[in-house]
Amino acid sequence: MKTMAMLARAVTAAVAVCGAQALQAAQIVVGQVGPLSGLEASxxxxxxxxxxxxxxAVNKAGGVGGHTFTLVRRDDGGRPEDTVAGTKAMLAEDRPLVLAGYFGTKNITDLVASGLLEKERIALVGYRTAEVRSETPLLYNVRATLRDEVNKLTEHLATIGITRxxxxxxxxPGAPALLAAADEAAKKARASITHKAAYEGGTAKVTPAVDLFLKNPPQAIIMISSGAAAAGFIEQYRGAGGAAQLFAHSGADIEQLSKRLAEEQMQGVAIAQVTPSPYKVxxxxxxxxxxxxTKTPNLEVPVSYAMMEGYIAAKVIVEAVRRQGARPTREAMAATLDAMDSYDLGGYAVGFKPNARSGSRFVELSIISGAGKIRQ
Known part of the structure; x- marks a missing residue:
C-alpha cells in the first residue's frame, strides 16, 4: 500500500509539472512586413x-520548450510608408515577440526613425538594405555587412588586374556612407572608382546611369542596388553594347535576374553571396x-539565396527563444541576442555583441556561366 501511495504521488507530481509546462508554453509570433508584391516581391x-x-520543422518536432512559432506577414509593396504603418498595425494587433525579414534602405531608415522599435522594445532580426549602416540598437542582421561585400569585390578585382x-x-540618406566605404575599399585594393552613377531609391530608373557608363567605360562596374534595379541596368547596359565586367552585391539575386535576362546578358556577371549556396550540400x-x-511540397516560391537567408534568420530566432527558457519576452530577446557571441548553425556562424549586430563575415563570389547557371 505504501508503494502504491508513493507511485500515486509521483504520477500526480509528474502531471502537475506537465501541466505547468503546458501553461508556460507560448505561441511565439514572428512578424514580417516586407515586399510581398512589387519590385522585390520574389x-x-x-x-x-x-x-x-x-x-x-520546429513545430512538428514539438516546438522549443513547448513554445511553437507562427509567422505573420504583411505586404508593404516596397513602400517605406507602408513598412511603418504595417509594423504599427502588426504590433497592435498581432503582438509579435520579434520582427524579421524586412527589406529596403529607406524602409529600414524610416522604421528606425519612427521610434516603434525602441518604444515597443522589439528586436528586428534579419533585413536587407543597400547601404552601409551604423550600429543601431534592436537591429540584428544574420549576414555580412555591405562594407564586407564591397571589400570582397574590390579585392577580387585587384587580383585579376582590374583597377578602373x-x-x-x-x-x-545612406549614399554618402556607401560612397566613402567604396572609395576606401578601392584605395586599399590600389584601384580607383572613376565614375559613380545613382538611381532613385525604391525604383528601377537606371537609364541615366547606363548612359554615363557607356560614355565613360570603366573596366568593371560594381552594382550596389536592388535586384530589380540590377536587372534593369544589366539589360539596358548589355543591350547597348556595354562591355565592362559586372559585379553585384548580394541584393541582386540570380533568381530574380534569370527571370528577366537572357543567358548571354547574364554570362560572366559575378554576385557576392552572404550565405552558403542553397543549391549544393x-x-x-x-x-x-x-x-x-525535399520534404516540403508546393513551396510558395523557388529555392533561392533569399530563402536560405530567411531560414538562417529563423534558426537564430528559435535559438534565442530556446536560451530564454520558459518565459520569452521582447526585452529578453534583445538581451539574449546581444549575448549570442558565436552560434554555429552548421558551417555558418552568427554572433552578436552589444555594439556589433551584423552577425556574420561570410562573403563568397558566384559567377554566372554561359548557360545561366551559378558556379562558385
Missing part, C-alpha cells in the same frame, strides 16, 4: 518562405535546408 516572399520552412571601377548605387546547414525543401 525576394520578400522567398525570405518569408525560408523562415516558415524552419518554423514548421565604376559604381552603380541607390541614392538616398557543402555544409551541415545546407544539407538540413535541402532535406527540408
Amino acid at each position: 525576394q520578400g516572399r522567398a525570405y518569408g518562405t525560408g523562415m516558415q520552412l524552419y518554423f514548421n 571601377l565604376g559604381l552603380f548605387y541607390e541614392d538616398g 557543402a555544409s551541415r546547414l545546407a544539407k538540413e535546408f535541402n532535406d527540408l525543401v
